[in-house]
Amino acid sequence: MTPDRWQQVDELFQAAIELNPAKRAAFLDTSCAGDEELRREVDSLITFDEQGLSLIDAPAFEAAAGLLVNDGPELQEGERIGHYQIINLLGAGGMGEVYLAQDTELRRKIAIKLLPAEFTKDKERLRRFQQEARSASALNHPNIITIHQISQVEGRHFMATEFIDGETLRQRLRRSGLELGETVDIAIQVASALSAAHQAGIVHRDIKPENIMLRPDGYVKVLDFGLAKLTEQEEQGRTPIDTDKIGTSSGLVMGTVKYMSPEQARGLDVDARSDIFSFGVVLYEMVVGLAPFEGETTGDLIASILKEEPVPLTQYAPTVRDELQRILSRTLRKEKKERYQSIQDLLKDLKDVKEDFELESKQRHSAQHGVSLGAVSTSAARSAVQTLEAFSSMWRFSIGVSAWAWRRKVLLMMSMASLVGFTMFLTGASSDSSTKSKPPIESIALVPFENATGDSEVDYLSDGLTEEVIARLSKLPGLRVIARNTMFKFKGKQNHPETIGHELGVAAVLTGRVQRQGDLIEIQVDLFDVQTGKHLWGEEISGKTSELTQIQASLAARVIESLRVKFNSNEIKRQEKDYSKNPEAYQLYLRGRYFWNKRTVEGTKKGIDSFQQALKIDPNFAPAYSGLADCYEILGGYSVLSPDEAFTAARLAATKAIEIDESLAEAHSSLGDIKQTYEWDFAGAELEYKRAIELNPNYANVYHKYSGLLRASGKHADAIAVKKKALELDPLSLIINAGMANVYLFAGLNDQAIDQARKTLELEPNFPKAHEVLGSAFMEKGMYREAITEYQKARDLDPGIPDYLADIGCAYARSGRRHEAEKVLDELKEISKRQHVSPYVFALIYTALADKDQAFAWLERGYQERAPGMSDLKSNPGMNSLHSDQRYVDLLRRIGLPP
């Protein structure tokens, strides 16, 4: 329509609506004079006029004003405050926004901290803050941030400081764990800053990872001296923290509570010793990776600070560990009189730890020391039950247990998921109308749901939901679901769904965001087609946190529907089966699987500990028994325990798991491994593996194991195919990647084995099994020096496994360094006095030394005790030179392997 025509329509419309409706028709008949189109236009406007437009009757502008408040940072790029010109926003927190700015007078970059108006209203407090901040800055200490100016422009208070081009300790901790050396370095610098401040009579009052900056050159700077003065209660009549108030404000205040000393939390006077306590909390978090005190609510957190003792350190070598432990204990005393009385004393002790640590890491590189399992292997009673008990008392790994304490409370609350007032509802537009015509989705990857609450402490919600949906989908036949283990490597990464999909070779990718408001959680899930990048489906599901179980079920059901695959009712029922009603047990189970996946002696022990804890909470939790079985199989398989001890315990656990839940794929997989490795019931093992696959076609580990069985019987092509299937399902699993290299190795494909082992090491350079298989591939190629290097790396990474030492011995033997090989044999014999060493590894070295009689003597011992490697006798390339010997053929027959 042209503007002219519109004007014509509009005039007629305005005239018509002025008229009595009864007279309009006649008026328009005359006015339009046969112009039908004009008539229609006016008529339609009259119709819509009658409908009204309520949207604009109620003005939207009030909402707009509200939006202005949260609309971006307070200062814009290019804006000036005093003689500083804003470059960009660096960050924002409870104590204001921080900007990078240019000092236009001194022509240098500085940082501007804008103080929130609510804290600067009280002039007296503002004055005290300024005084303290200035005096700290005046100390001119290399670890204390320099303040250039504290001022105000047009009522906006700000502080101009030195610009530190680095990250906060909080950001650093989020990125990854700290090395012990790094931790001690940072701690020493922070303590130096505090020491200078304390000597000048200044207490920081708010030591926390957010206030510690790390520069790339290694310098550490402590920020915000005196800033706590702004938020502090009045000097007189201070009251304990009002928990209600804190609960409703931002998570940052909450974060600060975490680092408070008991006297601070109680609202009592604070002095330098309060900083010492807070420093201890930070130090603990750097060492352990988790804060020593946790609580679901501020009240719980404060109770924890006031009453609970942090869990002691266990994961470091004794000298360093004991010393650090002593320091932490003295900094984290509830009574300030019992703490370090001055930070100088603490600083001195930290410097001693640094020396010890440096000394020890030197020793660690030069010496090799095995992990002694002491009494267990020699004198532990034979019965499996007793073995289990012995483990549970010996391997009580308390580390991390309390870290889970806060989660425990939350999880318990979730588990109480009462059906009362179940108000879950589904909203949002679901699948577009053409859904039916589209082909079903046959493979899917679930990116760990984003925790959009801004509170990393509710990761358990987003993670738990992701895990649950993966676990449920995995049980559906005909659908390939990428394993949790692989998917969680994508957690927190901003990868595009399409990119992830292509990388993992799946048809669709599901993403999700979890929001929480009060006790309401809201999950937005979206399904994307990897090929076309199209958004296939999206939905928002919400409900109360107390109804988490139902939300999970609904979420899974809706996702399954969106895949457009037809499943029968049995299949649907199977996926609905809950792992455990107890989320705490389930978390411990996942933790156990995490450690188990490390395939190290230490990891396996921690795995056993986690599974046992899970079973304490839920004694009928079948998957935890299966996990326990898998851990014992590893200790047996790596000849850390005698086969008898390891596999009896494993069988007991696996049988128990099947007894509780016959439909548990993991349990059949565990049993299959026992039948294969220890009982040499290869047909039985195959049946177990097949049953497991039928029950959970997406359980990567069972393909991994099954491939091992095929390899042992010399079916190399099948072994490779099945291992590839495992890798498809869990492409980032280290053990499956290393296992892939191993099947190539056994199949004689040494170059492929080397490539694959290197790929594994790209994923994790410190995975001992990958170094071992790389070494073996080098050995088969006659590259002995390279082989020894790799074996040595495996040995350094996991000194508790004698196999790696034996590998080195084989390499010496094969390269003609007979004397050194014999020394390794002696060393292994020495170790076997302390712990079990498999006769099979002796046989391997003697084979490499071409001493067939000794080799067969050791193999005979291996046969007698059913040593784990024996089932690989046919396919292990290390045994190739024995193939022509009648004794070898005879052994194969007795084990039950094909000739």
Place this chain on the structure above:
Amino acid sequence: MDQLIPLVHAELHRMARHYMARENPGHTLQTSALINEAYIRLVDQQNIPWQNRNHFYAVAAQVMRHILIDHARSHCYAKRGGGARKVPLDEAAALNDQRAEELVALDDALKDLAALDPRKSQIIELRFFGGLSIEETAEAMKVSPITVTREWRSAKAWLRREMSRESGEIL
């Protein structure tokens, strides 16, 4: 006029934040009050080429329209699974799904109306986004209040029809 938009935006934004810091939580901001105060502050600044008070109102209404529609669009985008921009829950509450979609449709229709009949589109902008009364709008547009009322009504009917066409259904 385009150079003035960022200036007015910054000023309104700054004032809104100041208000909120001073006022009790739960207090809602009055857009018209905010715009009036911003005007008083900005006319003091000599170097800004304000033609008159009405000119300022026109700019302010445009700024409010941008802010609101931007938020509505990103809200709709997030709901459709774009997920690129995070919409905080409180904001989501201020702007429910249906309303956000309607606002976006309104903005689209208003652009078409501006091409056809700029005066009507501006009346909608001033009243709906700028929060002006009929009298203030009349003054700003230099027309009579009766004209504003009549134009408002036919613009509404037109927009109503356009928006129904857009969504393919009766609202």
